[in-house]
Amino acid sequence: MRINVTVNGIAYEKDVAENRTLLRFLREDLGLTGTKEGCGAGECGACTVFFNGKTVNSCMVLAVEANEGTIETIEGESSGGMLSRLQEAFDRHHAVQCGFCTAGMIMSARELIHHTPHPTVDQIKEGLEGNFCRCTGYEQIIEAVLDVTGGYTAKEELIHV
Amino acid sequence: MYENNDPRTLAYVGKSVLRKDTSEKLTGTATYVSDMVLPGMLYAQVKKSPHARARIVKVDISKAKALAGVRAVLTGDDLDYRIGLYIVDKNILAKGEVRHYGEAVAAVAATSLEIARKAVDLIDVEYEVMQPVLNHMDALKTDAVLVHPDLGSYEFIEAAFTPVPKTNIANWTKLRKGDVEAGFAEAAYVVEREYDNPSVQHVPMETHVAIVRWGARDKVTIWSSAQSPFTVRNLFCHTFALPLGNVRVIVPAVGGGFGGKAGIHLEPLVACLSKKAGGLPVKLQASREEEFSLLPCRSALTYRIKTGVAEDGRIIAQKMEMFWDAGAYADYAVNVTRASGYSASGPYEIPNAWVDAYTVYTNKPYGTAYRGFGHVEFHWGVERHMELVARTIGMDPLEFRRRNALHPGSITLTGEKITSHTGDVVACMEAVARSIGYGKLTAAEKNRELATGRKIGKGIALLQKAPAMPSNTATAAVIKMNGDGSVTVNIGLTEIGQGSTTALAQIVAERLGFDIGKVHVMVDKDTESDPYDWQTVASKGLIMSGNACILACEDLLRRGYAVASHVLKACVEDLAHDGENVYVRHDTENCIPWRSIAIGYAYPDGKGIGGPLIGVGSYIAQGLSNLDKETGQGKPALDWTFGAHGIICEVDPVTGEYAVRKVASAFDVGKVVNPALLRGQIVGGMIQGLGTATCEGYIYDDAGHLLNPSFTDNKIPTARDLPMEIETIVVENSQIDGPYGARGVAEHPMISVAPALGNAIQSAVDADLAHMPIRFEDVWRAMHDKHPIDNWITKTPAGSCRSDPAARIHTPDAAISP
Ligand code: FES
Numbered sequence: 001m002r003i004n005v006t007v008n009g010i011a012y013e014k015d016v017a018e019n020r021t022l023l024r025f026l027r028e029d030l031g032l033t034g035t036k037e038g039c040g041a042g043e044c045g046a047c048t049v050f051f052n053g054k055t056v057n058s059c060m061v062l063a064v065e066a067n068e069g070t071i072e073t074i075e076g077e078s079s080g081g082m083l084s085r086l087q088e089a090f091d092r093h094h095a096v097q098c099g100f101c102t103a104g105m106i107m108s109a110r111e112l113i114h115h116t117p118h119p120t121v122d123q124i125k126e127g128l129e130g131n132f133c134r135c136t137g138y139e140q141i142i143e144a145v146l147d148v149t150g151g152y153t154a155k156e157e158l159i160h161v
Numbered sequence: 162m163y164e165n166n167d168p169r170t171l172a173y174v175g176k177s178v179l180r181k182d183t184s185e186k187l188t189g190t191a192t193y194v195s196d197m198v199l200p201g202m203l204y205a206q207v208k209k210s211p212h213a214r215a216r217i218v219k220v221d222i223s224k225a226k227a228l229a230g231v232r233a234v235l236t237g238d239d240l241d242y243r244i245g246l247y248i249v250d251k252n253i254l255a256k257g258e259v260r261h262y263g264e265a266v267a268a269v270a271a272t273s274l275e276i277a278r279k280a281v282d283l284i285d286v287e288y289e290v291m292q293p294v295l296n297h298m299d300a301l302k303t304d305a306v307l308v309h310p311d312l313g314s315y316e317f318i319e320a321a322f323t324p325v326p327k328t329n330i331a332n333w334t335k336l337r338k339g340d341v342e343a344g345f346a347e348a349a350y351v352v353e354r355e356y357d358n359p360s361v362q363h364v365p366m367e368t369h370v371a372i373v374r375w376g377a378r379d380k381v382t383i384w385s386s387a388q389s390p391f392t393v394r395n396l397f398c399h400t401f402a403l404p405l406g407n408v409r410v411i412v413p414a415v416g417g418g419f420g421g422k423a424g425i426h427l428e429p430l431v432a433c434l435s436k437k438a439g440g441l442p443v444k445l446q447a448s449r450e451e452e453f454s455l456l457p458c459r460s461a462l463t464y465r466i467k468t469g470v471a472e473d474g475r476i477i478a479q480k481m482e483m484f485w486d487a488g489a490y491a492d493y494a495v496n497v498t499r500a501s502g503y504s505a506s507g508p509y510e511i512p513n514a515w516v517d518a519y520t521v522y523t524n525k526p527y528g529t530a531y532r533g534f535g536h537v538e539f540h541w542g543v544e545r546h547m548e549l550v551a552r553t554i555g556m557d558p559l560e561f562r563r564r565n566a567l568h569p570g571s572i573t574l575t576g577e578k579i580t581s582h583t584g585d586v587v588a589c590m591e592a593v594a595r596s597i598g599y600g601k602l603t604a605a606e607k608n609r610e611l612a613t614g615r616k617i618g619k620g621i622a623l624l625q626k627a628p629a630m631p632s633n634t635a636t637a638a639v640i641k642m643n644g645d646g647s648v649t650v651n652i653g654l655t656e657i658g659q660g661s662t663t664a665l666a667q668i669v670a671e672r673l674g675f676d677i678g679k680v681h682v683m684v685d686k687d688t689e690s691d692p693y694d695w696q697t698v699a700s701k702g703l704i705m706s707g708n709a710c711i712l713a714c715e716d717l718l719r720r721g722y723a724v725a726s727h728v729l730k731a732c733v734e735d736l737a738h739d740g741e742n743v744y745v746r747h748d749t750e751n752c753i754p755w756r757s758i759a760i761g762y763a764y765p766d767g768k769g770i771g772g773p774l775i776g777v778g779s780y781i782a783q784g785l786s787n788l789d790k791e792t793g794q795g796k797p798a799l800d801w802t803f804g805a806h807g808i809i810c811e812v813d814p815v816t817g818e819y820a821v822r823k824v825a826s827a828f829d830v831g832k833v834v835n836p837a838l839l840r841g842q843i844v845g846g847m848i849q850g851l852g853t854a855t856c857e858g859y860i861y862d863d864a865g866h867l868l869n870p871s872f873t874d875n876k877i878p879t880a881r882d883l884p885m886e887i888e889t890i891v892v893e894n895s896q897i898d899g900p901y902g903a904r905g906v907a908e909h910p911m912i913s914v915a916p917a918l919g920n921a922i923q924s925a926v927d928a929d930l931a932h933m934p935i936r937f938e939d940v941w942r943a944m945h946d947k948h949p950i951d952n953w954i955t956k957t958p959a960g961s962c963r964s965d966p967a968a969r970i971h972t973p974d975a976a977i978s979p
């Protein structure tokens with residue numbers, strides 16, 4: 001089926017198989033490999049993208065469903081070679097280790113900040129609950145989100161004895 | 162290498178320098194092998210065994226071969242290569258018999274993933290199902306089915322391992338120190354019990370993936386999510402009898418490893434498919450389900466400990482028996498057994514010790530390295546046992562540990578003497594005890610108990626680990642100066658998220674005295690252009706590659722000074738440098754910029770001198786030895802890292818439900834190189850440890866089918882599972898031979914989280930737990946004195962049936978005092 005879809009502000013017209021997921025469409029047909037597959041079953045959040053302004057697990061959406069829709073991915077997060085405030089905060093707080101969950105994490109964090117501009121720690125935990133990270137233990141990710149939303153108080157990384 | 166540098170003189174070491182790999186990882190432009198597509202690339206899929214043990218009667222591939230778009234189909238009969246890290250026991254595709262659920266029986270390469278999937282469905286395999294042996298304790302019985310009847314004929318590394326032919330024992334590690342029976346005879350108390358835990362999955366967010374192109378004249382290129390490109394190359398060439406120069410292994414960004422991507426995995430199979438398909442590149446990426454059963458897991462363990470204690474609480478003797486469930490192939494499990502064997506007592510001095518550690522074959526997915534390399538599993542037993550012994554003899558658990566913990570002058574199980582530079586486990590313990598207010602409840606905590614009806618408990622557990630590696634493990638660094646006076650560092654250590662790239666850049670910037678912005682460390686690895694590194698495992702990266710980097714810096718400076726000495730007409734001894742120039746100490750204006758000599762200096766008259774500046778540093782572990790196979794004596798440890806966790810938890814005394822309120826973790830890291838990176842390792846490892854402690858584990862039915870190979874049924878911690886409060890503490894007793902005094906700490910945060918939690922729960926509601934993970938129902942059962950649920954073989958997913966309780970000797974009535 002032929003679909004028209006706008007991804008990160010660019011309009012695409014493409015033929016896709018009816019059973020192709022949005023995830024594979026983005027990664028394989030458009031070459032936008034920043035969005036990752038961690039499970040292919042709607043469980044891990046690595047494939048999170050914005051679809052018409054809301055986050056979805058793109059492994060659970062068919063590309064044809066995105067016809068006439070708007071998609072935003074990690075590739076659209078920075079602009080003109082400059083990182084977004086959220087990306088900068090992730091960097092400052094060491095919220096990235098292997099980086100495989102990062103794209104999905106940033107998408108979910110952006111959605112959270114969008115509807116809750118000043119989230120509490122519990123709200124952040126809830127907002128990121130669907131995004132697995134096996135490396136960081138989440139704490140530095142939570143701090144990064146607190147930092148961009150004005151809720152962060154600086155503390156020592158480590159206690160020395 | 163540099164001990165006790167005054168922290169005020171350090172520009173980068175000790176600072177939270179930002180990661181060097183984030184520009185790509187934050188923008189989705191870092192390339193992982195899963196993202197790669199090569200021209201003409203084929204996609205592979207694997208036909209997997211639905212049985213735990215079966216004879217392969219017939220494999221019919223005719224329909225698959227006939228499908229349009231299929232370029233290669235392979236079965237076990239097509240391949241005559243066996244692989245294995247330490248014991249060469251695994252066929253690339255099962256031959257004659259399948260030995261575990263999910264084992265690869267046939268494989269296909271096709272022009273699209275869809276065609277490959279369809280082709281695999283079209284392969285018909287006829288099996289004759291046989292009775293599997295599932296429980297590793299059953300597998301030890303004399304009449305047990307043999308998983309590898311031909312074990313006696315397999316090639317293996319004799320210096321380190323002892324397989325027992327005609328049994329299911331893939332390796333038997335022994336350690337004998339002093340006279341354990343005499344010790345027991347002298348003891349005032351003898352306490353014995355058994356502890357266990359099931360297999361678990363590493364869960365890197367990027368599943369295993371490899372692309373291989375087997376080109377003309379056997380030139381092979383491998384792109385892999387491997388942790389250790391040089392080990393992939395070595396083992397690959399060994400298997401296929403190829404010269405090392407024929408095979409090139411490239412590792413770009415890797416989406417997590419945790420030990421599961423050490424060694425060699427999908428590469429040989431994908432290579433055979435590429436060869437069969439005429440040399441086209443072939444890609445195979447494991448699905449999440451395959452990650453659980455086609456690829457290896459962490460071994461289950463049954464650990465029996467018997468401890469003899471003197472009246473004053475000193476341990477006199479300890480007998481330790483470990484039964485490691487290898488699954489169907491030995492892979493790393495034999496070395497996990499060995500490394501756990503020589504560290505089996507944890508950080509305690511045991512004057513008379515006896516260890517028998519067995520690796521046992523069963524018909525289950527096989528075990529491999531996983532963060533902690535056995536220490537997560539056996540510290541569960543050690544630290545629950547220390548708690549039990551202390552309670553049994555009526556001593557405060559902290560005081561009991563203090564009395565027996567390793568301290569300067571102690572002799573380890575293998576005969577190594579601990580010094581003041583080895584690290585201080587008691588300091589870690591005291592720090593976490595203080596942090597959680599061990600031993601009493603605050604007024605606020607008491608009020609909370611009254612208000613909620615829940616019980617608050619506090620527990621502590623200690624830990625130790627050294628890198629498990631060959632005694633002559635080596636690495637190297639090459640530092641090349643660029644024309645602008647910046648440097649590019651090549652090392653063979655991979656960046657799997659742990660942050661070594663950044664920490665090593667700091668060490669190089671520190672030693673050269675250069676701005677960190679001028680130090681570039683290559684993230685992508687390539688065996689053709691990077692210097693050798695054994696493996697990215699064992700928490701050895703910082704200490705070994707750090708030392709190699711320091712040596713390479715010194716070499717680079719020496720070469721730079723040699724050129725500058727000519728240009729400046731001064732003796733080398735009179736030269737000094739900063740980030741910009743080399744200059745004469747007593748005449749600082751007589752100087753030459755680094756960039757002018759970086760790629761060779763040109764005199765004003767046009768004559769050239771020098772050439773590109775390149776520094777090389779090689780580092781090899783020194784002073785280590787093989788262990789005596791009968792006594793286990795020798796020196797296996799490059800560096801010991803000690804630590805402790807303290808946990809406050811809150812338990813519902815009626816239902817057994819609990820919540821972790823606080824975790825405090827302390828490690829003697831020698832020297833902190835990057836506080837933010839270190840905290841990331843500590844918190845990330847601790848949460849992974851909480852996953853192991855609270856919920857993760859393989860569940861099988863009694864035919865050996867894995868029942869939970871997905872995130873739906875095998876939960877890992879999410880952001881919601883974070884404890885309310887986390888405290889990360891460091892102790893710094895510098896490692897004499899560590900870079901700036903640092904030692905490794907990547908695996909350690911995961912170790913002993915589970916027993917700290919178990920001890921906390923026990924202190925809250927007196928539930929005596931011997932099995933991990935600790936699920937709510939396990940707490941309830943333990944409170945009601947029922948056996949813990951056996952997690953790994955059940956009649957039903959929710960059932961609690963041991964396959965044969967008689968095979969496992971539990972002695973819950975532990976204390977036998979004369
Ligand atoms: S890949 Fe879509 S949720 Fe895991």
Ligand code: FES
Binds near residue numbers: 133134135366417658
């Ligand atoms: S950084 Fe590795 S999974 Fe999150």
